Amino acid sequence: MAVIVEQLGWGGKRQRYFTVEGNSVTIGRSYQNDVVLDDVYISPNHLRLDAAEGGWWLTDLQTVNGVEIIKNPRSSETQLLDADSVILLGEGAEIKIGRTRLRIVSDSHSVDAAKELHHLEQDAGKLNRLSIWLPLFLISLAVEIAALYFSSFIEWQWKNVFSIILGTQAVLLFIALFWGALGRFLRSESQFLSHYCLILLAGLAYSVTDWLIGMLAYNAGTEMVAMILSPLNALLLLALLLSANFALATNMLPRQRWISSLGFVMLIIVVSITAQMSGWGEFSPYPSYFSGLEVPGLQFAGAESADDFIASFDAIFAAADRKALD
């Protein structure tokens, strides 16, 4: 039976492991040991493990700093072993010697079944190619220029457009670099172009959906539609984008990703609602009416007669009376 000694890192994640055949294992800093660890607080010959029924006997070999038992299936209490003490460890026990955390398991220890990789996660990784990024970049550039062009009613000047485009692309580049650096740090793998592609895609999706919402609100004749749908759409897209970026840059499980993304979006909602709360119910001498207008081609809603329109004034007067009584 082989003994596996795992060296644990931040968050209890395995950094490296040692497989030792036989019934006895010694651990320490000197090269005579079966498991050689590089930690100045560990004694040259620190401890010995001897196979027993359903576990191991741990013997402290007169060390300076002793052995700390963090988790032991055989006993619930954590304790610091003195020099020369002996204790029975169960399968999966965690100990700390010096500054190093170790986990002891046998080679027959069972592991969880593999998590299924979402096909979108695989596809998102495929975005990390110049041949995908470049067309996407050019498309979003064209969309941005077109949006600027069609919303401009003064003389068209390219010099005005350049600064706007440079500004937005600089922001996108910065965000993509941030995610790329995060991936480099957490996964030793940078998917910079995938992040950039995802951001561009989200931007394009937002442009299209927001335009659709504006048209919908215009035809519905009420600003409420746009006021509710527009931020909802933006936040939903943001949550999707965050989750996808988390998937590429970190090792988070899907559930963790979604909780993190939605939590961030919730935070934005709470902050913006709090910020707006101070303005609620404040008196304004100006009327606030829905001023949206779209070209005739986008106008589908039917029109009522002037008489019907005038007949609806009574409700407005009644509402105005109620407001004046507040």
Add this chain to the structure above:
Amino acid sequence: MSIDKNLLQGQPFRLVALLFIVLLTVFLTARPTSGFAQSNSARTLFADNKAGILQIRIIDITSGSKSAIGSGFVVNDSGLIATNYHVVQMAASKPEQYRIEYLSADGAAGSLNLLDVDVINDLALVQRTSQGSSEGSSEGSSQASKPLAAVLPLAAAEPDIGVPVYALGNPLDLGLTVVPGTYNGINQTSYHPRVHFTGSLNSGMSGGPTLNQAGEVVGINVSTAGNQVSFLVPVTALQHLIAEHQLRGQGVDNMALRIGQQLLADQDKKFAQMLSLDWSTIALGEATVVNELSPFFRCWGGSNSSSEKAQLLSADRTCRSEDNIYLNEKFNSGVIEHQFFWLEADKLNSLQFYTYYKRLFSDFAPGNKAREKDVGDYQCDTEFVATNNLEAEPQRKTKAVFCARAYKDYPQLYDVLFLQGTVDDSRAAFISHFTLAGVSRDNAKAYVRKFMGVAQWR
């Protein structure tokens, strides 16, 4: 743009601002002889009348100091004193916070009671509190019981245009001043009659009388447009108010109710007249818009056709009635405003044109900056409306907005805003808009109906 600027509003700071002085003219003889009258000049009018000056002060009860200074003059034997409504407005709307006091030239002082107002003509009647007793007088019974200076006679007939008249008052609290000027008759460009007086009325002269050479009151100083263009309330309005008061025999208890009734009656009369008119029209682009409806309804217009850089064609026309009714320093009523825009895409494509159109459409608001204590919030409704002529093909489709806010102290009165823009042409647009201040529900609805029927792009 308001040229009929109230004197009271011209001052930047409230405490130093509201300075008004009344000149009480003392005539020892009941009626001056004609020979004497003709020899009257600015000098003799001044000398004869300065003894009767009454200063009207609005006192903040909590601090005990004056918040505003006004003026008034005695108009009959029972000691009735006339002044401007805007002089006593603070005391009228907040009697628990302000009281009215007078100070005569000989140093006599006492409290004044507000009896009646005419907000339409900016007039008020006040009287000494409990005449003959010391109650309410800070100076003691001996002075309070003294009769006030003699009555100023009101002119029975309107003077001829061109006659010299003399405005008396206390400009900027500099002391009693006489301003000689010319009587120019009733101004035809104002719905509520105002005398055009060619002379410099300044802040602080509001509320003082303007006298003819016989020493009779021909008007009450009220406002100025600067550059020697000033306005007086015709003395006939004061005569009506005095007659109404005498008929009632006592002061008005509920001032807000009285003012509300006056506003309601005035708007009823005004809109009955406006709605009965056959509205004349004028072309703006391909649209038909409302022209000047009466002499007191003035229009201006402009376009960007001379601009080299213009990407689209824009022409506009704005009409406004000059009949501000002063309710308080931030709250005016009575104004009717029409506005029309004709837009053509010209060099722009449809999307660009509608971007501009949308921005223009979002920018409409009434000029009245009333505060929360005066009015409620605007309530609005937006609809797609097919214009009236249902038999016409193709039918015009518009986006129409209607907003209303209610007056808090004067029930059944509203400020309304109407806005309509065509949405069925991608290369041109027509916006028609109006605001009405201080209008009843029925009049507002009738006005919208009439306006929509006239201002059209067929």
